[in-house]
Amino acid sequence: MDTMQLTIAEARRALDAKEYSALELTEAHLDAIAKKDGEIHAYLEVWADSARAEAKKADEMIARGEAMPLTGIPLAIKDNILIEGRIVSSASKILESYRASYSATVIDKLRAQGAVFLGRTNMDEFAMGSSTENSAYGTTKNPHDLARVPGGSSGGSAAAVAAGMAMGALGSDTGGSIRQPASHCGVVGLKPTYGAVSRLGLMSMGSSLDQIGPLAKSVEDARTLLASISGYDENDSTSLPANSEQRTANRKLRKVIGVPRAFVKSGVETDVLALFEETLARLEKAGYEIRDTEMPNVAYSLPVYYVICPAEVSTNMARYDGIRYGLSVPADTIQHVYTKTRRAGFGAEVRRRILTGTFVLSSGYADAYYRKARAVRQLIREDFRRAFDAVDAIALPTAPGPAFKVGEKSQDPLAMYAEDIFSVTANLSGTPAISVPSGTVEREGKSLPVGFQLIAAHGAEETLFAIGSDVENIK
Numbered sequence: 001m002d003t004m005q006l007t008i009a010e011a012r013r014a015l016d017a018k019e020y021s022a023l024e025l026t027e028a029h030l031d032a033i034a035k036k037d038g039e040i041h042a043y044l045e046v047w048a049d050s051a052r053a054e055a056k057k058a059d060e061m062i063a064r065g066e067a068m069p070l071t072g073i074p075l076a077i078k079d080n081i082l083i084e085g086r087i088v089s090s091a092s093k094i095l096e097s098y099r100a101s102y103s104a105t106v107i108d109k110l111r112a113q114g115a116v117f118l119g120r121t122n123m124d125e126f127a128m129g130s131s132t133e134n135s136a137y138g139t140t141k142n143p144h145d146l147a148r149v150p151g152g153s154s155g156g157s158a159a160a161v162a163a164g165m166a167m168g169a170l171g172s173d174t175g176g177s178i179r180q181p182a183s184h185c186g187v188v189g190l191k192p193t194y195g196a197v198s199r200l201g202l203m204s205m206g207s208s209l210d211q212i213g214p215l216a217k218s219v220e221d222a223r224t225l226l227a228s229i230s231g232y233d234e235n236d237s238t239s240l241p242a243n244s245e246q247r248t249a250n251r252k253l254r255k256v257i258g259v260p261r262a263f264v265k266s267g268v269e270t271d272v273l274a275l276f277e278e279t280l281a282r283l284e285k286a287g288y289e290i291r292d293t294e295m296p297n298v299a300y301s302l303p304v305y306y307v308i309c310p311a312e313v314s315t316n317m318a319r320y321d322g323i324r325y326g327l328s329v330p331a332d333t334i335q336h337v338y339t340k341t342r343r344a345g346f347g348a349e350v351r352r353r354i355l356t357g358t359f360v361l362s363s364g365y366a367d368a369y370y371r372k373a374r375a376v377r378q379l380i381r382e383d384f385r386r387a388f389d390a391v392d393a394i395a396l397p398t399a400p401g402p403a404f405k406v407g408e409k410s411q412d413p414l415a416m417y418a419e420d421i422f423s424v425t426a427n428l429s430g431t432p433a434i435s436v437p438s439g440t441v442e443r444e445g446k447s448l449p450v451g452f453q454l455i456a457a458h459g460a461e462e463t464l465f466a467i468g469s470d471v472e473n474i475k
Ligand code: GLN
Pocket: 127, 128, 129, 130, 152, 153, 172, 173, 174, 175, 176, 177, 178, 205, 309, 420
């Protein structure tokens, strides 16, 4: 069994045809982890025993003829998604031994299908970062070149799927954390419409931006995973009801793709831009019209994101106070418990965001930064709304370059933030976005994957899957 190539769709067929058992499929993935993860370090913890038990249960479901799309499919889960009774650390020291007291809605949904949970994957601490280097537990390596990062923050999930150490994975995407590592590892990554997937049991980073989504080897598999985790959740106040306008966008494909040309040229590496143009040319040959689209405000996405995101981060991180969750450093006063615990528990990037976020929200500065950023965010949403009157989707590179070297950007926060230039705009607008592998570029003798990003209107994930499949097929 070649776990590198095997898709969920193919495994489903083989499991239902009894060509192999769910237990054998899980064992094959545990073997791959044993062989490769010493070098790659995609996992923070592997749950071999419970995975085998879940696989056996899945085999019983299959034997009873009760198989669902993900019954017996081994998956990896990002370390910021809660599973009752399991450690969930967000790759932070502050939650090193914290155990979840309930399961995320997405986990309940996957369990109901009989999916198998292989383990929790490495990430940037509390999902802040673009390389997985901000993990308190060591960097994950890119399976295509071990000297390079897998991207981030869902780098462990992307590397696990790319290296055949999971059939699919869950990640979270606040500003690109599913799509950018998918691009760097050569897999498919989808950020759903804001509110399409429940955030209950996802550790909040930027609450108005966060979404859980799938990483997979094919567009079809990403679609299967999304169908299994999405849906209204009365326990999430931002969850979209099934009949909401933003869920039911039933759009007929016009086969028109918009490209904000002026924006695309900003800071993208030459051969990555060439590959992007080549993919557009192939789509054109396949019957799509490629249309220049004016989106004057998307150019402000990065600065807007790096005001709004830290503002929300500073609020969300306040709950880690040494009393309620995880680490608690004893001290003489309660104030010192707070400060000592936070100093011992948070890494540099988390502190940087708390400081920036507190600053942009502080009285005297909130009008100049936070409220201004919110106003521009509204203009960015308008840009998208107007664009989708004429086109099915907006195409952008997923990231400005391929995977970079470990250590190359970790000392330069602004260079790291620039990595997110093309991804944050979909989070600001709440629109769904997908990254699909679209070829490779050469760096120092290695072939590195590059993703092609498509953004569609709220609720129009099907549009992304349709065009995404075409991108896969015209390679
Ligand atoms: N790289 C972006 C950041 O550091 C996005 C992170 C994410 O999507 N969780 O904020």
